Amino acid sequence: MRWVSRAPSPRALPQRWLGRARASDRAALRTALRGLAHGAPGTIEYRGVDGHGSSRWIAEDTQLAGRSISSLHGPHGGSGDIAGCRRTVRELQETNRRKDEFLAVLMHELRTPLQSLRAASDALADSGSAQAAVIARQVQHLSRLVDDLGESTRLTHRKAHLRLQNVGLCSLLRDAIGDLDAEAEARRQTLELIAPPAECWVLADPARLTQVFNNLLHNAAKFSAADGRVRVTVEPAEASQEVTVSVCDEGIGIAAEALGSVFELFAQDGAATARVREGLGIGLAVVRGLVELHGGRVVAHSEGPGTGSRFEVTLPLVAAPAEAAAARRILVVEDNADVAAGLQQLLEQEGHAVAVAPDGRSALQQSARWRPDTVILDLELPDLDGREVARGIRRGAARPRPRLIALSGSGELDPRAMRAAGFDHCLIKPAGLAELTAAICA
Template sequence: MVEPKLATVLNVNDDDANRYLVNRILEMAGFRVLEAATGMGALLMAEQHRPDVIVLDVKLPDISGYEVCERLRKNPGTASMAVLHTSATFVTSDKKVRGLEGGADAYLTQPFEAAELIATVKSLLRLRHAEQVARLRAEELAEMDRRKDEFLAMLAHELRNPLAAIMTAIGILERKPTDDAKETRMRGIIQRQTNHLARLVDDLLDVSRITRDKVELRTSKLDLLDVLRQVLQVARPIAESRGLGLEVSMPPGPLWVTADATRLEQVFTNLLDNAAKYTDGGHILVRIEQVGVDGSAKAVVRVKDTGIGIPADVLPYIFDLFAQADTSLERSRGGLGIGLTLVRKLVQMHGGDVQAHSEGPGRGSEFVVKLPLLSEMSTPATSGRVSDGRRGRRILLVEDNSDARQAMRDLLELWGHQVTVAPDGLQGVALALTQSPELALVDIGLPGLDGYRVAEELRSRVGNSIRLVAITGYGGPEGQDRALQAGFDMHLVKPVKPDELDRLLSSL
């Protein structure tokens, strides 16, 4: 049987009689005792033997106990040791305060009873043990959090590859009309559920990054109404497929904000998706207005539904992580309970706020987003629209997933582009050197030579005569920054929607 480890106490006192007396008290109580007669000796013993508690007299012949304690706290190797100051002369309250503020954990005035000394040492040992347990637990949680993030990143990559293939395939089918009503319904189901699954994957990763402040906004001056029109264009057919009316009220003029368009789309897509999901019949009202005057003006976006409502006891926590309005056992509404957490975090990052209102179950809900508007002096001048630059291009597609590669190739060829494909990075570089494509769509997670190295090779050997677009299952600003550093012109996250890819090709 392993003997339990004795707690070690370092007794520091220059008075031989006092030091001997304290040694005996501690030894009789079952502690292992070390001793030192000077401050420098105490520092050396603490560094070499790592005692659990240091009983430290304030008055020492070389340096004071106050300085010894301060040096112990500054040294990472001794900073966690419990320190008990003792003194027969420095006993006024200001001296005790100085000792405690200097890092001591307790203070005893000599002479003290043996029982008082033992009880104080045991109390410090309990405190030190609790701190060690808390520190170890914090380290374990940090390691678990790191592994969770690695798992989520890998999960997203593995999910996004098949999602990319499905989304591209349905994009091709949509461009071939059918008279079969059942087939049309099935296509719609596949498209809606694929889009829904892609949003869940994005939300799951984003909430992990946002709660750890790992997301940076890529802001520019933009018209909030344009963002909302994009969101409503997608949301309207979803609402109509569920038998819901969608009423929209917008002001005529632009509402200029400094914002990340992608993140604002995420905010309003989540709110509209929630409204549709929690409304079995009736309608959704979206109202946008401007309040306030120049300098303090705000855009107010209201998303109101006639759905199941929010109970009063749930309403204060509706933006908390994993909170759900639908708490029934069957969980018929679906969702992960993270969408509204993302909404609040993203709105706050834009300098705005979001509130939820409901009169109770069965009486609908309203979410109100307020965002600061730019002053009229800083709003950009309007200009004409960019003309459509779509034409047939020579495109190199480097993708190791065979289904995603074939679906993307078919879609690009359907649009009139000349497409060359490669299943890995080495073949991709070789084809780029011999075929001279105008554009290369390159997956990042390639065997042999990954996408970053492909970009670096092409930039060094071909230069800027080729446009490089990274397409990856690994999302996040870190991946985008690394892609741009490697030489890519743009960074897209799988699954890439056909319309998004079409806009990209048209803008090159």
């Protein structure tokens, strides 16, 4: 409905609106009207009440002093009934909420078996078995999909939190390339790292930064032909106190029209996906979101189809940290027997002394008796909440208190709540050896 008011003063109009609005909406409506009272056009949404006491959502597109807009001499605008739109928005929001809840439950249920498989796969890595290599590749692929799905949801809702520490970038890249060695060997591809002799240190969340480069390396290998080469170059710039990592491939390249959108969620180059049907189209969106959370930037380059592509990640440099001691007395608190056994075997292979507790109460007893200097603690225990166990260990421990590392199948943890419970670090299942080592030695 279009309308024009013959009120002697535009300032009389707000009072008429306030009288028509639902009482609970009048404060917000009054605030919005103050901005319009000076003649600025705008849109106001409120619930209007009719003579029978029923209310409906109304949107007003309004110009209070309209002489410069048209020949209508006085306040004028358009009123629309948006009850249907509001109902649709609520339905979409509810659908989105249910989708997020489903994804959260799904990822939680997937992470615990993946943790068992990841630990077993890491323990079998030196066996040289072809079957072990297949398991390693598929566990990495499943872990990457679960991580990307959870990360994209957190980034979309601005719930992603970083656990920052000093990270050796060259070492992290070597581990990331090592994780992809089996996959590259199966494709007869060559992975090459060109890095300076001195380590480049960055302030980062090692798990999230590993995810960034795993995604870039996986894409480079996936879109390259057999016998292709993927080259990773690390170039520190002392003048700007930054380091740039370039991931270059000789693969199918990126079309010019797709280059500007490769970092968008679910964006996929049609020519590329016609040849390689794998992935969800969220990996590069996650890369950009995580790099920006670290205060860095990422750009993509390609001369077009058939020319390969280059992705450059630039991060701020920090000073090198002091070295940490290697061996630890570690208590693993985990109710899943396969996960606990896998973690124990993996950590003992690294030279640590490891004890296992299957529930919260036995963890408190074991901690008081064995006095570990590190505790890896599952948050979802059968008898006690992991946060309660952490507080109990802190209270009963002699100084120096043990380092507490949370291990959770939930992809969403509040760092402040974790610190309040006494945790020094948080890991999301499935955690690999590199992530465990970084958390233990940080």
